[in-house]
Amino acid sequence: NIPDLSDIGTIDGRPIHPQNVKWDAIVSGSDGELRINDVTLEIGDSEINGSLLYKPGSVPELDIELLSDSFESAPFLEEPISVPDSEQPQKDGRVIPDIAVPFEAMKKLNAALRVRIGELRRDDLTLFDAHLNANLRGGRLDVHDAGFRGRSGTLVSHAIVDPGQGAGQISVDVVAKDVMLGTTNVNLNPEMIWSSTINIDAAGNDLRTLLGNADGVVFFDIRGARTDNTKRANLLYGDLLGELIGALKPTKETSSFTDFDCIITPAKIDNGTVTLEPNAFVQTDKLRVAAKSKINLGTERLDVAIQTTPRRGVGISAGQLINPFIKITGTLAKPRLSIDEQGVIFKGGAAVATGGLSLVATGLWDRIKRSDDACGESAKAGRELLHDRLPTRLTDNQ
Numbered sequence: 389n390i391p392d393l394s395d396i397g398t399i400d401g402r403p404i405h406p407q408n409v410k411w412d413a414i415v416s417g418s419d420g421e422l423r424i425n426d427v428t429l430e431i432g433d434s435e436i437n438g439s440l441l442y443k444p445g446s447v448p449e450l451d452i453e454l455l456s457d458s459f460e461s462a463p464f465l466e467e468p469i470s471v472p473d474s475e476q477p478q479k480d481g482r483v484i485p486d487i488a489v490p491f492e493a494m495k496k497l498n499a500a501l502r503v504r505i506g507e508l509r510r511d512d513l514t515l516f517d518a519h520l521n522a523n524l525r526g527g528r529l530d531v532h533d534a535g536f537r538g539r540s541g542t543l544v545s546h547a548i549v550d551p552g553q554g555a556g557q558i559s560v561d562v563v564a565k566d567v568m569l570g571t572t573n574v575n576l577n578p579e580m581i582w583s584s585t586i587n588i589d590a591a592g593n594d595l596r597t598l599l600g601n602a603d604g605v606v607f608f609d610i611r612g613a614r615t616d617n618t619k620r621a622n623l624l625y626g627d628l629l630g631e632l633i634g635a636l637k638p639t640k641e642t643s644s645f646t647d648f649d650c651i652i653t654p655a656k657i658d659n660g661t662v663t664l665e666p667n668a669f670v671q672t673d674k675l676r677v678a679a680k681s682k683i684n685l686g687t688e689r690l691d692v693a694i695q696t697t698p699r700r701g702v703g704i705s706a707g708q709l710i711n712p713f714i715k716i717t718g719t720l721a722k723p724r725l726s727i728d729e730q731g732v733i734f735k736g737g738a739a740v741a742t743g744g745l746s747l748v749a750t751g752l753w754d755r756i757k758r759s760d761d762a763c764g765e766s767a768k769a770g771r772e773l774l775h776d777r778l779p780t781r782l783t784d785n786q
Contacts, residue, residue, distance in 0.1 A: 393464075402465040407432045420444045434459040450499040461510040482688055483720040486596040489558075491551035495527035512571040512578065514539060527551045541567035541581065555591045558598055562586040576645070577614035584608045585778055588657065600660040600686030605777040609767045610651040616644065647673045650763035654770025656777060660686040665773040669756065669766035674698060676762060683720070690723065692716040 394406035588604035
């Protein structure tokens with residue numbers, strides 16, 4: 389029984405969050421096996437029950453089950469006193485690290501993990517029926533089922549991490565439908581709802597190689613988000629996005645928040661190259677933004693074209709936009725922002741007429757600008773182009 393964890397002191401200069409921890413269990417062992425039954429773990433006002441079984445051998449066996457009707461999560465460590473600068477690129481000038489997947493270590497343990505929590509809370513974030521069912525056997529990790537319900541909507545997922553024959557294989561499938569979570573550090577609007585589809589297959593033994601040859605689809609449809617336009621927010625979204633939000637604001641904009649009606653990002657991934665199909669669309673309370681991009685995750689080179697227009701009836705004109713046309717080139721580590729208010733993009737020191745940013749589908753852009761439901765129109769266009777690559781269980785319910 390530990391009445392207050394904060395009495396322990398600090399870790400790397402960060403105080404431990406004050407909360408009590410108490411556990412009780414029956415531990416027994418025979419023939420080399422270790423059993424922990426009737427586990428009751430109390431953290432603050434929350435309680436978790438479960439069991440653990442460990443069997444030694446040439447490949448040890450570990451079986452863990454954790455159950456809770458209600459659990460409120462608090463951070464183990466308090467926030468640092470100062471906000472650190474954004475993470476710097478790797479020494480080799482790359483953003484994506486070459487972190488190795490521990491395939492060899494995975495072969496040294498067989499394990500099963502089952503977790504089910506009726507209600508999981510973290511500040512204003514609330515999840516229901518949060519569950520995870522995973523097995524590690526013969527070096528292969530199978531996440532058979534993982535997901536939750538939000539205040540509305542559901543998320544389901546499964547994944548496979550297989551060492552294969554020399555080159556590892558990873559497959560990830562995530563489907564979310566009309567999920568409402570509550571406010572988080574990323575989103576300050578409790579009414580935000582999002583749907584998403586992520587299907588990625590890749591081969592390789594490290595993160596950089598896996599992303600460099602990945603295939604799949606990523607589709608996000610987010611409605612009603614709010615972001616904090618601060619340095620802390622830039623840590624979440626990255627310096628480039630923070631600069632973009634500032635560049636796209638009307639000249640008279642002084643709000644410390646950005647309110648989004650929607651963020652639509654339909655993207656396909658072919659051999660590590662991410663392409664928006666037909667384009668991403670963002671609508672704030674004042675602007676409509678369309679973007680066409682191609683990002684090579686293998687080389688980290690990017691080519692992004694962005695077109696912006698004010699919404700009707702919000703009291704700003706195109707002349708008040710700092711940058712209605714934007715071009716981003718370079719790499720993820722060193723993106724270059726080229727801007728011209730007259731529809732001219734600077735590339736390689738030479739001015740190139742955008743022709744209204746032909747990279748953005750002109751017909752769709754015109755249709756979106758005239759539509760009373762620009763968010764719905766954009767989401768529909770993305771689903772139509774990605775339809776053959778979306779999971780059936782998602783498209784059947786759209």
